[in-house]
Amino acid sequence: MHHFQNSQSRCALAASRRRGFTLVELLVVIAIIGVLVGLLLPAVQAAREAARRMSCSNNFKQLGLALHNYHSAYNQLPRQYGGTWSDGNTPTDMNNRMQLSFLVGLTPFMEQQALWEQISNPNQSRVDGGTQSPPFPSMGAAPYVDQYVPWNTEIPTLRCPSDPGVGEPSMGRTNYAACLGDSIDMMDSGPIQINNGVLVRPTPSSVAQRAQAGCRGVFVAHRDMRFRDILDGLSNTVMCGEIATDLGDRNNRTIAAIENDTDEIRDEPDFCFHDGLVSPLRPRFWADGTGGGTVPTLAAADQGRGFRWASAGTVFSEFNTILPPNRELCLGGDPGDGVYVPGVATISSYHQGGAHILLSDGAVSFITDSIDAGDIHIGNVWSGGTGGAAVGSASPYGLWGSLGTRASGEVVSQDF
Template sequence: MVRISLRSCGCANGSASRRSGFTLVELLVVIAIIGVLVGLLLPAVQAAREAARRMSCSNNFKQLGLALHNYHSAYKQLPRHHGGTWTDGNSPVDMNNRLDLSFLVGITPFMEQQAIWEQISNPNQSRVDGGLQTPPFPAMGAAPYHAQYSPWHTELPTLRCPSDPGVGLPAFGRTNYAACVGDSIERMDTGPTQITNGILVTPTPTAVAIESQAACRGVFVARRDMRFRDILDGLSNTIMCGEIATDLGDRDTRTLPAIENDTPTIRDEPDYCFHDGLVSPLRPRFWSDGTDGGTAPTLPGAFGGRGYRWAQAGTIWTSFNTILTPNREVCLGGAAGDGVNSPGVSTVSSRHQGGAHILMSDGAVKFVTDSIEAGNFDTPNVWSGGTGGAAPGNKSPYGLWGSLGTRGSKEVIEEEL
């Protein structure tokens, strides 16, 4: 028989052994360490999410590039920017689209949007309010600002950057991708056409043709058929499209234009709106409200936000120029009443950090930073009446950025983006 004494097991008095565990101090230390690790991890998670969104945006742009190349292969030209139908006189806007369709309309069947192309290219009775249009909207649609034409209100996922939170009214269908129209604001929205008192002047007046040839130096020229053969600087050296941020209704200088009723001054001094004190000195990304030491600008109405209408060509909605560097202010030269339809400086922009995507004419997607070399912003645009560096045929006054936006100015690109 084996005897086990209480003394031998350490229980001299028969009491239970002490139980081990965390003290309150140890527990608090562990919680503090976990909190620090979570705090360190969250920015990394956010950065990873933004990297994924940026990659998705780049992929959307690649699809757009493929659609443009496939369109060119099919029709031997690029889709016309500011194209569509026209009826002389003050015809109802529901019976033609006023030569105001963006290049994006034509490539819808080439980017897996055949269904909406069928609605646009055929007479259509569908209305946004659920009713039926009588008589039906014509083939190629109503004016792109028509409030009841359903296709113009349709949001196309391929045209949206996942990093851009803009959604819903007062916009129609939004877009984050726009056409490059060169490095000058002269005739950027009209090209080689003239409309007088609602009448399309034909043939084009010689003076108008000369102005267009001198200033419209981008891959896309308003109301003119363009081809890859027109890009003399090389497809890999010329920007075809760029990313734009859509407006959120917060007076952002990148997405809501100041309207100055002074196109010649803006043409000769592209950063005029900044020099005129319209940008808030306290919040440089936003327009002044007049109470912060700056001057409150004239701003457009509800529909004047950047990227608000994917189907409408225009400075605000689907066009940009390579004058001011990415994420700079948008400044238009029209009158207060209709200024949103006027030419002006409007560069690329995005919700990504530090720059925006661009689509080169060869289909390559690149990310251009806000600090890209862009010459002297106080230098006038090249135009038919320009002198010195602004005379027709000169290289771009806006450095590398301007050179990338021109299709045939013979600049030598010495830097890799």
């Protein structure tokens, strides 16, 4: 009996020992789990980016629907460089100086009726909590007046989830911009002139004629545009494009280098690259003097790409189809003018390998960085151009350029 009890005790002890794991077994299990996590994390990150990219595309579709509804209501598209004007030195907080972007008029069509009511009526509210006296006028102050509440409002529909940009020194950001065609000539003024604070409407033989030759996109500064103007077909013409907003890191897609001569950039679209302003070691960034290249004059810190959704300035809400996506942002003019000068400004994004565009029929497509952009060493089409830059020429910038022109008679037969 005693021997039988001892046998039972030994069997129970052996069984209790078999229920545990050895140190080697634990280490093997931990290693397997680590390998699986390492394999799954990139897939999870890719899935998250795919979801963000889809959300961005959906935002763009909502913007396209708003544009079509606006056109149905008013028989025209919202004006780029619209708003109110009065001759003379009117204070900027009492006049928006006709510098509003096309996005302002779209607010009631993007489920932002409350915001539109603030804009379209006199408004005393200030960002600092004070009371404006006299009140800000109907249609708001100039889009750079930082105390005007609506211009500092972030609109969710205008933001791409993949873009981490937030907060000052920006006001209200936008990741979606208007297409102004494949030429920078007159893109900031269109068919008008402002001389010494006085609005001048030139005769067709002067500035208006030059604007007609160079302003070839769906949107033209200071001019009402309609779908009937898009003779190449709504499905063949880009209406809007995605832009990445600035993160304060000298990224050459999101902060502009400003050169003194607009004509040089018009005649040599990759002028800033050829002038050595891009870092040779980090091609997505401007040279900073430490790794070669020439340090450029950059726009001010509060003039980053997409920083003011309500402003029609080049870097804020415009792009052209000259350089392929995610290339440098190069403006021409007096650096003292800031971003209110024309220049080469393409689409960009924080997605991998390209950016979204909105076609005029409301379709959204993803354009890769490798899209056919023709010969970027040929000057823009304009009234004084010759050869491939002569008035009425097909876009020198391949498929990308032809997508940006509304009435150049080019047939888009390639996939993009």
